Structures are given as C-alpha cells and as structure tokens.
Amino acid sequence: AQKITQTQPGMFVQEKEAVTLDCTYDTSDPSYGLFWYKQPSSGEMIFLIYQGSYDQQNATEGRYSLNFQKARKSANLVISASQLGDSAMYFCAMREGMVTGGGNKLTFGTGTQLKVEL
Amino acid sequence: DGGITQSPKYLFRKEGQNVTLSCEQNLNHDAMYWYRQDPGQGLRLIYYSQIVNDFQKGDIAEGYSVSREKKESFPLTVTSAQKNPTAFYLCASSSQGGSSGYTFGSGTRLTVV
Numbered sequence: 001a002q003k004i005t006q007t008q009p010g011m012f013v014q015e016k017e018a019v020t021l022d023c024t025y026d027t028s029d030p031s032y033g034l035f036w037y038k039q040p041s042s043g044e045m046i047f048l049i050y051q052g053s054y055d056q057q058n059a060t061e062g063r064y065s066l067n068f069q070k071a072r073k074s075a076n077l078v079i080s081a082s083q084l085g086d087s088a089m090y091f092c093a094m095r096e097g098m099v100t101g102g103g104n105k106l107t108f109g110t111g112t113q114l115k116v117e118l
Numbered sequence: 119d120g121g122i123t124q125s126p127k128y129l130f131r132k133e134g135q136n137v138t139l140s141c142e143q144n145l146n147h148d149a150m151y152w153y154r155q156d157p158g159q160g161l162r163l164i165y166y167s168q169i170v171n172d173f174q175k176g177d178i179a180e181g182y183s184v185s186r187e188k189k190e191s192f193p194l195t196v197t198s199a200q201k202n203p204t205a206f207y208l209c210a211s212s213s214q215g216g217s218s219g220y221t222f223g224s225g226t227r228l229t230v231v
Contacts, residue, residue: 004160043206045222091160105151105176106220108160 003027004094004109011114013082020067021077021112023092032096034075035106036066039089048090051075082116089113120145124209124223130231131196131203139194139226141209148213150192151220154178155206164207167192196228204230 005024013019025034036048051059051066059066067076079086090113093106122143131137143150149168153161163176167186181200186192192211196203206227210220 006160009158043208043225043227045208045210045220047220093161105163105166106161107163108153110158110160 002109003096003107004092006092006109006112008112009110011112012117013079013114014117015084016081018078018080019082019114021079021090021092021114023075023077023109025073025075025092025094027073027094027096029096032094034066034068035093035095036064036075036077037091037093037108038086039091039111041088045091049077079114084116084118087114087116122209122211122221122223124207124226126226127224129226129228131228132231134198136195136197137228139196139207139209139228141192141194141223142190143192143211143221144190145211145213145221146189147211147221148189149211150186151210151212152176152182152184152192152194153208153210155208155225161208164194203228 003026032053034051038046038048049059049061049064049066051068058068063080065078089111091111092109095106125140151166152164154164155161162178164182165173165176165184167173170186170189173184173186181197183195206225208225209223212220
C-alpha cells in the first residue's frame with residue numbers, strides 16, 4: 001500500500017483564490033511527521049510546512065496551512081490568496097517513527113502540479 | 119551561507135560507464151540522503167547515511183553505491199548495473215530534530231547517451 005497518496009496530478013486555481021491540495025497517509029506508527037514541499041521548475045525542493053502527529057493544532061506558515069485530520073489520516077495543504085509564483089509541483093511527505101530511532105527518512109507522494117492563472 | 123552543493127548540474131553518461139555525483143553540505147548535519155526523481159513520480163530513496171562511515175540502502179539501491187568518509191560529503195556512484203539511470207538526482211541532509219525536514223541540493227540531471 002502507498003504510504004503517501006496524492007490523488008490530484010494537476011490543479012488549476014485563479015490568482016488570489018485559495019486552493020487545497022490533498023494528501024492521505026498510511027502508517028501504524030503513533031509517532032510521525034508530515035511535511036509539504038514545493039518544487040518549482042528549477043528542481044529545488046522548498047520546505048513549506050510541518051505537522052507532528054502529536055501536535056494539537058493545525059500548522060500554519062504565512063499563506064500555508066495544513067488541515068490535519070488524524071482520524072482520517074489526511075494532511076491537506078491549503079494555500080490562501082494564490083499568487084502566480086505558487087505555480088509549481090507540490091509534494092507531501094511523511095517521516096515515521098521516533099527521530100532518534102529511525103533517522104529522518106522521508107517517504108514522498110507523487111506530487112500535485114499546481115497552476116495559478118490570472 | 120550554509121547549504122548543500124550538488125555537482126555537476128547536468129551529467130551525460132555513456133552506456134556501461136560508472137559516474138559519480140557529488141554532494142557536499144556545510145550545515146553540520148549528521149544525516150544525508152540520495153533521492154531519485156522520475157517524471158510524474160515522487161522522490162524515491164536510494165541510500166541514506168545517519169553518521170560517518172555508515173549508510174543504509176533505501177528503496178531502490180540496486181545499481182548505485184555510496185560512501186560517507188566525511189560528515190560533509192556523500193557522493194553517489196551510478197554504476198553500469200543501473201539499467202535505467204536517466205533521472206533527476208537530489209541530495210539532502212537533515213539534523214536530528216522533530217520538525218526539521220530536509221535541506222535539499224539543487225539536483226543533478228543525469229542522461230544516458
């Protein structure tokens with residue numbers, strides 16, 4: 001079974017609108033972390049936001065927020081007030097287990113290509 | 119500024135050749151990783167190292183080799199045994215912390231000619 005599933009290969013959003021990128025995950029480990037990365041066409045990976053499995057509140061970073069629904073095992077990324085510069089590939093990733101025991105291995109989803117239109 | 123440097127940015131390999139991709143970091147991170155990215159796919163883990171002189175296979179290690187002789191360096195060799203090496207390769211590093219993700223290099227695009 002896929003550990004990280006991103007079901008939207010591509011998304012379009014109009015400038016200044018909000019958009020939600022879906023991510024579901026599968027793990028039996030009670031301790032895990034969820035990450036979102038942005039990859040522009042240049043190829044670099046840019047860290048956006050992090051949510052720990054024990055965090056009580058949804059993570060927010062500027063225009064990015066993470067809609068964390070633990071029971072449903074979903075960690076959707078919400079981008080508010082979309083900008084043309086937000087056009088990129090977006091990846092959801094998960095780290096399982098305690099950091100000290102298993103290191104920081106990340107498992108990535110297949111990504112969602114977001115296109116922001118005027 | 120601290121960061122990760124990957125070189126070269128573009129690399130061409132002939133059939134049957136081994137090639138080595140360089141990855142250097144000055145972030146004082148203990149852990150380093152190599153990922154492969156194919157079009158339309160996510161990143162897949164090739165090898166990772168949590169400490170100097172130690173490394174583990176990831177999900178797609180066949181046809182690749184690594185070394186970790188220095189904390190700052192984690193070179194990846196794509197051997198002739200790797201049958202489909204054309205891909206984008208990303209190196210990353212991380213510290214041992216709860217919310218710390220990875221710092222990525224800018225990638226090497228390898229093409230077999």
